[in-house]
Amino acid sequence: xxxxxxxxxxxxxxxxxxxxxxxxxxxxxxxxxxxxxxxxxxxxxxxxxxxxxxxxxxxxxxxxxxxxxxxxxxxxxxxxxxxxxxxxxxxxxxxxxxxxxxxxxxxxxxxxxxxxxxxxxxxxxxxxxxxxxxxxxxxxxxxxxxxxxxxxxxxxxxxxxxxxxxxxxxxxxxxxxxxxxxxxxxxxxxxxxxxxxxxxxxxxxxxxxxxxxxxxxxxxxxxxxxxxxxxxxxxxxxxxxxxxxxxxxxxxxxxxxxxxxxxxxxxxxxxxxxxxxxxxxxxxxxxxxxxxxxxxxxxxxxxxxxxxxxxxxxxxxxxxxxxxxxxx
Amino acid sequence: xxxxxxxxxxxxxxxxxxxxxxxxxxxxxxxxxxxxxxxxxxxxxxxxxxxxxxxxxxxxxxxxxxxxxxxxxxxxxxxxxxxxxxxxxxxxxxxxxxxxxxxxxxxxxxxxxxxxxxxxxxxxxxxxxxxxxxxxxxxxxxxxxxxxxxxxxxxxxxxxxxxxxxxxxxxxxxxxxxxxxxxxxxxxxxxxxxxxxxxxxxxxxxxxxxxxxxxxxxxxxxxxxxxxxxxxxxxxxxxxxxxxxxxxxxxxxxxxxxxxxxxxxxxxxxxxxxxxxxxxxxxxxxxxxxxxxxxxxxxxxxxxxxxxxxxxxxxxxxxxxxxxxxxx
DNA sequence: AATTGCATTGTAATCGATTACATAAACTAT
DNA sequence: ATAGTTTATGTAATCGATTACAATGCAATT
Numbered sequence: 001x002x003x004x005x006x007x008x009x010x011x012x013x014x015x016x017x018x019x020x021x022x023x024x025x026x027x028x029x030x031x032x033x034x035x036x037x038x039x040x041x042x043x044x045x046x047x048x049x050x051x052x053x054x055x056x057x058x059x060x061x062x063x064x065x066x067x068x069x070x071x072x073x074x075x076x077x078x079x080x081x082x083x084x085x086x087x088x089x090x091x092x093x094x095x096x097x098x099x100x101x102x103x104x105x106x107x108x109x110x111x112x113x114x115x116x117x118x119x120x121x122x123x124x125x126x127x128x129x130x131x132x133x134x135x136x137x138x139x140x141x142x143x144x145x146x147x148x149x150x151x152x153x154x155x156x157x158x159x160x161x162x163x164x165x166x167x168x169x170x171x172x173x174x175x176x177x178x179x180x181x182x183x184x185x186x187x188x189x190x191x192x193x194x195x196x197x198x199x200x201x202x203x204x205x206x207x208x209x210x211x212x213x214x215x216x217x218x219x220x221x222x223x224x225x226x227x228x229x230x231x232x233x234x235x236x237x238x239x240x241x242x243x244x245x246x247x248x249x250x251x252x253x254x255x256x257x258x259x260x261x262x263x264x265x266x267x268x269x270x271x272x273x274x275x276x277x278x279x280x281x282x283x284x285x286x287x288x289x290x291x292x293x294x295x296x297x298x299x300x301x302x303x304x305x306x307x308x309x310x311x312x313x314x315x316x317x318x319x320x321x322x323x324x325x326x327x328x
Numbered sequence: 329x330x331x332x333x334x335x336x337x338x339x340x341x342x343x344x345x346x347x348x349x350x351x352x353x354x355x356x357x358x359x360x361x362x363x364x365x366x367x368x369x370x371x372x373x374x375x376x377x378x379x380x381x382x383x384x385x386x387x388x389x390x391x392x393x394x395x396x397x398x399x400x401x402x403x404x405x406x407x408x409x410x411x412x413x414x415x416x417x418x419x420x421x422x423x424x425x426x427x428x429x430x431x432x433x434x435x436x437x438x439x440x441x442x443x444x445x446x447x448x449x450x451x452x453x454x455x456x457x458x459x460x461x462x463x464x465x466x467x468x469x470x471x472x473x474x475x476x477x478x479x480x481x482x483x484x485x486x487x488x489x490x491x492x493x494x495x496x497x498x499x500x501x502x503x504x505x506x507x508x509x510x511x512x513x514x515x516x517x518x519x520x521x522x523x524x525x526x527x528x529x530x531x532x533x534x535x536x537x538x539x540x541x542x543x544x545x546x547x548x549x550x551x552x553x554x555x556x557x558x559x560x561x562x563x564x565x566x567x568x569x570x571x572x573x574x575x576x577x578x579x580x581x582x583x584x585x586x587x588x589x590x591x592x593x594x595x596x597x598x599x600x601x602x603x604x605x606x607x608x609x610x611x612x613x614x615x616x617x618x619x620x621x622x623x624x625x626x627x628x629x630x631x632x633x634x635x636x637x638x639x640x641x642x643x644x645x646x647x648x649x650x651x652x653x654x655x656x
Numbered sequence: 657a658a659t660t661g662c663a664t665t666g667t668a669a670t671c672g673a674t675t676a677c678a679t680a681a682a683c684t685a686t
Numbered sequence: 687a688t689a690g691t692t693t694a695t696g697t698a699a700t701c702g703a704t705t706a707c708a709a710t711g712c713a714a715t716t
Contacts, residue, residue, distance in 0.1 A: 002702055013666045018704055028664060048440040050702030053377045053671045068405055068421075074397040077423065090433065093396075093421040095405065105418065112376040113672095114442075219606040252606045278547040278580045280608055330672055341696045346674055356694060378672030381701045441702095 001044050009038045021046055052113060060090045061138075061301060062115040064106060066098050066122035066184075070217075070245075071273045072290070073121065076142065079294020080119060087302060089116075098184060100124040110137040117305050119297045122185065134312065138304030142297040143288070144187050145314075152300045152312045154293055156319040158188050161286045162195030162240060165268055165321055169238045170203045174266070178211040178236035180225045180246050192242055192270075211236055215246060222249020230257055237265050238327075244269035244276055247283055251326065266327040272320075281325035289317050329372050337366045349374055380441060388418045389466075389629060390443040392434060394426050394450035394512075398545075398573075399601040400618070401449065404470065407622020408447060415630060417444075426512060428452045438465040445633050447625045450513065462640065466632030470625040471616070472515050473642075480628040480640045482621055484647040486516050489614045490523030490568060493596055493649055497566045498531045502594070506539040506564035508553045508574050520570055520598075539564055543574060550577020558585055565593050566655075572597035572604055575611055579654065594655040600648075609653030617645050 003021075007014045012031065019027050020035040027035075038044075052058045063080060065073055077093070084091050092115060094106040103124055109115045110133070117138030123130055123146050130149035133139050145153035162179075169177050179196050181189050197207050210232050213225040222245060229236055230253070241247040247269030251261045259265050262281045269276065272287035296315055303310045331349075335342045340359065347355045348363040355363075366372075380386045391408060393401055405421070412419050420443060422434040431452055437443045438461070445466030451458055451474050458477035461467050473481035490507075497505050507524050509517050525535050538560050541553040550573060557564055558581070569575040575597030579589050587593050590609045597604065600615035624643055631638045 003704095004702075014703080015666060015668095015705075016664085019665090022704080024705095026664065031664080045436055045439045047381075047702050048442060049377055049381045050671090051704075053375075053381055053673085053702080054704045056671070058377075067402070068396065069399060069402040071397060071399070074395070077396055078425075081423075081425070091422070093423065094419070095409075095421065097406075097409070108373055111373045114376060219602055223606075248603070248606050252608070255608065274547055275576070275603065278551075278576050280580070280583065331674095332672075342673080343675075343696060343698095344694085347695090350674080352675095354694065359694080375672050378701090379674075381672080381703085382674045384701075 001042055003044075003046060006035070006038055006042070006044055009042075010035050056113055057116050058114055059088060060092055060115045061305075062106060062109055062118040063091055063093045064103065064118055064120040064122070065093060065095050066144075068095050070243075071275070072243075072271045075290035076121075076294040076297075079291040079296075080298045081294075082291075083295050083298035083302070087298075089302075089305075096122065098122065098124070107133065110139075117301050119301055136308075138301055138308055140297050140301045140304070142293060144185050147187055147190070150312055152304065152314070154296045154300060154315040154317065155187075156288045156293075157316050158191035159195035159198070161270075161319045161321070162192040163199045164195075165240055165286060166196050166199035167203060168321070169240075169266065169327075170199065170205065172266075174236075174238040175205065176208075176211065176234055176236040177205075177238045177240065178213070178229045180213050180215050180222060180229070180239060180241045180250060182217055182242055182246075183214045184217070189242060192240075196240060217243055217245055219245050219249040219252070222246035223253040224249070226250040226253040230254070239265065239267045241267065241269045244271050244273045244283060244285055247285070247326070248275065248279060251279070251281070251283070262325045262328045268321075268327055272322055276322075276324065281328075284324045284327040285322055287320045287322050289319070292317055329370055331372075331374060334363070334366055334370070334372055337370075338363050384441055385444050386442055387416060388420055388443045389633075390434060390437055390446040391419055391421045392431065392446055392448040392450070393421060393423050394472075396423050398571075399603070400571075400599045403618035404449075404622040404625075407619040407624075408626045409622075410619075411623050411626035411630070415626075417630075417633075424450065426450070426452070435461065438467075445629050447629055464636075466629055466636055468625050468629045468632070470621060472513050475515055475518070478640055480632065480642070482624045482628060482643040482645065483515075484616045484621075485644050486519035487523040487526070489598075489647045489649065490520040491527045492523075493568055493614060494524050494527035495531060496649070497568075497594065497655075498527065498533065500594075502564075502566040503533065504536075504539065504562055504564040505533075505566045505568065506541070506557045508541050508543050508550060508557070508567060508569045508578060510545055510570055510574075511542045512545070517570060520568075524568060545571055545573055547573050547577040547580070550574035551581040552577070554578040554581040558582070567593065567595045569595065569597045572599050572601045572611060572613055575613070575654070576603065576607060579607070579609070579611070590653045590656045596649075596655055600650055604650075604652065609656075612652045612655040613650055615648045615650050617647070620645055 003014050003017050007017045020032050096103040119140045119142055121142050122144050127146050127148035130146045130151055134151040141153040181193055200207050215221040215225040239250050247267050250267050254261050268284040270286045272285040276283040276285045331342050331345050335345045348360050424431040447468045449470050450472050455474050455476035458474045458479055462479040469481040509521055528535050543549040543553040567578050575595050578595050582589050596612040598614045600613040604611040604613045
């Protein structure tokens, strides 16, 4: 069932049918009614491959995620969805699993005009490549911008967040503060580590290599990292984790070492995923305004969709530090 | 940059370029080399909108999820990805948020030939509509088949799983066993409730309406449902939850009521998501073979992609009941 | 009655690929 | 040398839409 068939059934031309579909005003009311009736009757949906080819757009955007195994993205996606809905734009999600080849495969959808733009949550591509991509296509990075790339992005001030967390720990009397970071998300990890280090130094403490562990992002990785941290000569009394999952792993390990988290030792996570209030002890965390991040990312992208010459913007949204039992 | 431009640069016809791209053997080696060189030099990627229009296929499939806020789907997706990769098929994910209009919007991608098939994890559509859809397009339901629809699907035996869980509780001496179920996922909820009810009856216990609460699927919903359950005259000594999130909410609520979970009262979840071993107490759960579910779903779909006349299959994979501290 | 203007509608080109068919060139067999 | 094959390439139709432009019919104006 194509537009041709509909035209035949209506005894009119494809042009007229197309006009009706696209709500062109130059169609007689009587004709419009007839055509709409036939379309309705046959449940006709115009083939968007044909349409895309002709119009060179798809009314779709790609959301590129590093993984689905993280609650974190779900709420951001809602933010994107909310705005995209208003704009009549559909969202397709693809998962890279942190693999460059997969990333490239899906980014090709931009070249192929299968999507009109992309909001990406992680890229392995070099800064120059990202700059180039963003020049050619509407492209926005969310949460994890590529350092040195000229591209629109929206983030929270990761450095400041951890700087504040760490300073707060120091104020509370902690002298040995550890950090469980990662080795995958360059931007966020580096800025958080920098915040950590600067807070130490600004408050007259020494930065100790042994207190920073690089880890993957699962619960068990947090546990393992904590085991390492607690086995050193002068173990930490506070642990800053770059994700809630790591923090949960950390708490679990500490508990099995007989520590009382929140009393003997403090632990804080990042992202404030919903588990934080249901875990025991409840978990302190740095909250990102996830819904807003999504909305803002879409806004940035939408500007580019209207006109890709729109200058790039770097938007920073504010975070909140939420203290719960694990840092009492 | 289109195939035409490449042809011009090579001083050959578009047909020849197309042949090279599609690895047709009827091309002289010298020509092939020349064309490949130009393609390489210009980083040419054939526009797949044009290609799709002509070939009427996309080498893409749609994975339709009800939500991203559930770890559960992530591992299944890996199973799908593993097989799809082998087959050279790309995966696009769309999230319905349980909304029918959104579901329909994305299913239209099948009509529009933007994807060649779909693996769906949730449908609100009526059985007849699903049957019709599955007749027209390669379509597979995973975990949550539509009751009464003629369609390929892969699931675990939800009824049996809960039947076993419940029977086990009874054997351990529990007389008041509650269930926190939901009101969204018809198939799984109904079969699990049936398993629960049948186990009670087969073991000479009475089914008590007050012991079944319908709930949404977040942590806090589990807590709320538990509050209700514990406030009735003769409260339960065991709670079966249809998801791990509900179980976590339940445990949290029980703890705040001063109960020792695993001792005073038993709680079991469903899906065996990774948090189960990191929660305190560790959570018992019914494990589904998630990776295999994904792989099998893809296999079923792939058969249909080859030939959509392939008869529908209903595949049942086996579950495992994992006991941890919460049921000790 | 002729001219003009406007509202509708149709014709055909176009988007970027694939592919059936035609054709030309080169090679083989007699 | 000739007819028949094989190989390589090109021409043009096609997929399903949109849209510039042309054409038509009708009413209003002169």
